[in-house]
Amino acid sequence: MRDRDIFQMALGLTPPWEVEFCEFSPEKKRLDIRLSFPRGSVFVCPECGGSGLKAHDTVDKVWRHLNFFQYEAWLSAKVPRSKCDQCGVRLVSVPWARPGSGFTLLFEALGMSMAGTLPVKTLAGRIGVQDTRIWRMLHHSVDAARARQSHAEVSSGNLEKFKICAHPCR
Template sequence: MDANALFTMALGLTSPWEVKDLVFTAESRRLDIRIDFPRGASFPCPECGESSKVHDTEEKSWRHLDFFQHSAYLTARVPRCRCDQHGVKQV
């Protein structure tokens, strides 16, 4: 099992989300984890749950719990989906 798959499981990510990249900097005791989804992925509308295609994305970063003594940061393209009934909504 590779490190990306291991961290995908450790973070409890479900399809279509997955860890795409890990960057560990020992000097600053920092772990940067990039999370993404494949092109063409669908997400449930936050209002009704209907499967909806991605309209656009915005990259965001969050501070996560430490992994051992190393600070961890998540970065992901957060999608907005287009629902036929509810319009464009952030996932």
């Protein structure tokens, strides 16, 4: 099995995305995995979900991924912008990262799990990322979790059921 195939499987890539090449540099202490898609691939509009859209152009993106043993691992790709009749030109969503993030979903998940037990500054040092980027990631996760919650059934009579503090501390 070639290294490209191993990383393709390990990353769980689905068509049209594939590993174009991998470059491992012990001197630079990093693994770079370049992702690409075959010419003529079609994409989904991130706004309306319209499918079958060709790449209008591409934007270079880089994401920090989970370490490869003791080496930093980075993914990069030319991410297509689709041209949708309804929504115009939009950067398509990639399956390994949320829009606008410089981390892969797996890297964010690791960071979030460590953030439960470590102060942000310590966590930032451990994973080699600026603490301001960790804070942005945490704020995003907390905001997303809050947006998913509904407090419609909460009343003063059933606070215990929802484990919400009734003390006037907030």
